[in-house]
Amino acid sequence: MTKSAYRNNLFLTGVVLVLLFFLQFVLPDYHVLMGTRMMVLAVFALGFNALLGYVGLLSLGHAMFFAAGLYGAGLTVYHFGWSLPAAFGFAVLASALLALVIGAVVLRTIRVSFMIVTLMFAQVAYLMVLYFAEWTNGQEGLSLPLSARAVHLFGATLDLSSAITRYNLAFGLLALCLMLLFAYLASARGRVATAIRDNEGRTEMLGFNVFAGKLEMFVLSGAMSGAAGAAYALLFGYIGSTFASFQYSIEALLFTLLGGAGTLLGPLLGVLLMVAMIDKLSELTSAYLLVIGVVLIVVILWFPKGILGTIRERWAPWLL
Amino acid sequence: MASLTPLLVTSGLKRHFGGVKAVDGVDFTLHEGEIRAIIGPNGAGKTTFVSLLSGRTEASGGTIRFAGEDVTRLPAYKRVQRGIAYTFQITNIYQTKSVADNVRMAVQGRMQRVGMPAFDFEAETAAALAAVGLSDRAETIAGELAYGHQRLLEIAMGLALQPKLLILDEPTQGLSDAEIENFLSLVRTIAKRATVLLIEHNMAVVMALADRISVLTRGQLLAEGTPSEIRDNAAVQEAYLGA
Ligand SMILES: Nc1ncnc2c1ncn2[C@@H]1O[C@H](COP(=O)(O)OP(=O)(O)O)[C@@H](O)[C@H]1O
Ligand SMILES: [Mg+2]
Numbered sequence: 390m391t392k393s394a395y396r397n398n399l400f401l402t403g404v405v406l407v408l409l410f411f412l413q414f415v416l417p418d419y420h421v422l423m424g425t426r427m428m429v430l431a432v433f434a435l436g437f438n439a440l441l442g443y444v445g446l447l448s449l450g451h452a453m454f455f456a457a458g459l460y461g462a463g464l465t466v467y468h469f470g471w472s473l474p475a476a477f478g479f480a481v482l483a484s485a486l487l488a489l490v491i492g493a494v495v496l497r498t499i500r501v502s503f504m505i506v507t508l509m510f511a512q513v514a515y516l517m518v519l520y521f522a523e524w525t526n527g528q529e530g531l532s533l534p535l536s537a538r539a540v541h542l543f544g545a546t547l548d549l550s551s552a553i554t555r556y557n558l559a560f561g562l563l564a565l566c567l568m569l570l571f572a573y574l575a576s577a578r579g580r581v582a583t584a585i586r587d588n589e590g591r592t593e594m595l596g597f598n599v600f601a602g603k604l605e606m607f608v609l610s611g612a613m614s615g616a617a618g619a620a621y622a623l624l625f626g627y628i629g630s631t632f633a634s635f636q637y638s639i640e641a642l643l644f645t646l647l648g649g650a651g652t653l654l655g656p657l658l659g660v661l662l663m664v665a666m667i668d669k670l671s672e673l674t675s676a677y678l679l680v681i682g683v684v685l686i687v688v689i690l691w692f693p694k695g696i697l698g699t700i701r702e703r704w705a706p707w708l709l
Numbered sequence: 710m711a712s713l714t715p716l717l718v719t720s721g722l723k724r725h726f727g728g729v730k731a732v733d734g735v736d737f738t739l740h741e742g743e744i745r746a747i748i749g750p751n752g753a754g755k756t757t758f759v760s761l762l763s764g765r766t767e768a769s770g771g772t773i774r775f776a777g778e779d780v781t782r783l784p785a786y787k788r789v790q791r792g793i794a795y796t797f798q799i800t801n802i803y804q805t806k807s808v809a810d811n812v813r814m815a816v817q818g819r820m821q822r823v824g825m826p827a828f829d830f831e832a833e834t835a836a837a838l839a840a841v842g843l844s845d846r847a848e849t850i851a852g853e854l855a856y857g858h859q860r861l862l863e864i865a866m867g868l869a870l871q872p873k874l875l876i877l878d879e880p881t882q883g884l885s886d887a888e889i890e891n892f893l894s895l896v897r898t899i900a901k902r903a904t905v906l907l908i909e910h911n912m913a914v915v916m917a918l919a920d921r922i923s924v925l926t927r928g929q930l931l932a933e934g935t936p937s938e939i940r941d942n943a944a945v946q947e948a949y950l951g952a
Contacts (some may be wrong), residue, residue, distance in 0.1 A: 577817060586812050587803045594763065594797075595818035595870065596789035 391517060394707035395575060398653065401708075405654060413556050426560040428429070429620050430644065432566050432654030434458030436613030437641035439570055441650030444587035444606045446496075449504045451641045453491075454611040456518065456633035457484040458618025461630035462561045464524060464536045468487050473549075473685045475620050477593060484615020485608050492607035496600060503558045508635070515633040530629025537650050538626065558620075562620050563657070566613055571653060573609065582606050586651075636678070643681060646688045649695030653709050658696055715774075716741040716874060717762065722771035725929075726759050732759040733928035739874070744896065746919035748912075750949065754928040755785075755908045756798055759876045762906075765790045767873035790822045792873030796866070796880060797884065798908075800859045804852035808862055810952065811851050812837050815869035822870075836870035842896060857888045862922050864892075868899060875899060876906045881914055887896045893917055916940075924948065 397498045413421055433455050440446045461480030465471040495506045519527045540547040547554050581602050583594040591702060593599045622628045650657030671677050701708040717739040724732040731754045746756050760766035762773060773781045778820045780788055803811050816833045829899055838844045841861040842935030846854065851862060860880060867875050881889050896905060896918055915922060918922045922939045926948045932939060939945055
């Protein structure tokens, strides 16, 4: 990345974040809530895109990492009464560790086998959530206790029943993850990641450990998805098995493809559009899963680069 | 010219693909500083042999020693870090990156090998591009280069790694006569700093460059010697005529 491309991307990301921040002052309550959900899901999609967009690995099992964060945070709060920051930290760590172990296995496969194996692991995770219903309460899920609606941190107390507080926490997480990914991609390690995506054999023959490079991104991706899951559990106070289901893996894929795989802001854009659309449609029909399916097919067949990917191709080659 | 330190030694090196004995028990010694050519008919096992050296293919038997170390089981990227660079027979570059970015990756590859000293990234990149004459195309997208220039880029990446051993697999394939002239002087420059192992079909190129020639047929070494020894070798002539 050249210096000017670096500046452009930093500037664009900054503008988007400032806009998101100020939206809380103009949006009505209902949309503040929806915005909060969107930003958390955007973090999930961001983690997914780190893997698909920047090392070229298509996982069909990322709900597993979202769920690892969700349950890692939710269960420790519900059963052990952990404080929210501790539960959040634990959940992110647990997802990263899970990604390290799973990654070490699945990264030995490529292409279609990679998709199938990630899908299988995710199904195992989903079934485990149902199997350990004594802890997770399975399909029905658990609502976190009222005591978990407040965060005590450095002497201050944050009230999670306030929509604005939740919005800002979600915003902070999204900003942090965007900056983290940006810094990673702009670094030497980020260059190795995209080099692996563009030409794996060549990259290995330049002396880079391709497996380690993929694993590193896999862990980063899993940790981010897990952070999103943990935030979801703690901000909305509910954990349930749907979040571990295949549908959630597909949604991450859809958000990313629609916004543009391999673009920093694509996942966020994809989430904004898709969630808004599903919200509007679900007022009209209960068949919103069908809509997801149709959009997915249309995007893959006629619009494979997504919105920002197309903009990059036509007008803005500097887009990261 | 060749010194007496062996840089690379293979003993009984084998690679079988099912029933195909692509490389079948090769004992081969390469000395530091020499330019060695490997010749042989199509399907003789030349590409497989150098793939074994670079680690892109795993040996079915035998050993490879490089700079005194057994590298037979070392993964390819570690061998590159030890100083073995390989340019692909079929051009293999980052099609969508600029020419300079392609070379930058190679420079970065070398940087992680030698640690992270104060290292002038841009100067190293520019030097490798200048050496192959691609400076004025630095910002071109690599996939849009003419074929001959893509071959040169491939070599520039090999150069930027500053390897101890540079393996070139049919580097002049598809080049024009003028480009080949340019290539000859390029290899001579490279050979001042590195040992060169060259697979080549063009006998004029081989005769002009090689200190020694190894002849491979059906996965085995048929003969080895100076260019004139090989030219006069009856068995070699027969193998070629028979091929
Ligand atoms: N990956 C492979 N799988 C099966 N057979 C192979 C493979 N690579 C090479 N071979 C076979 O090994 C033999 C030697 O091939 P190769 O090393 O490419 O020869 P050369 O480079 O001398 O033309 C050929 O018979 C070829 O078909
Ligand atoms: Mg060959």
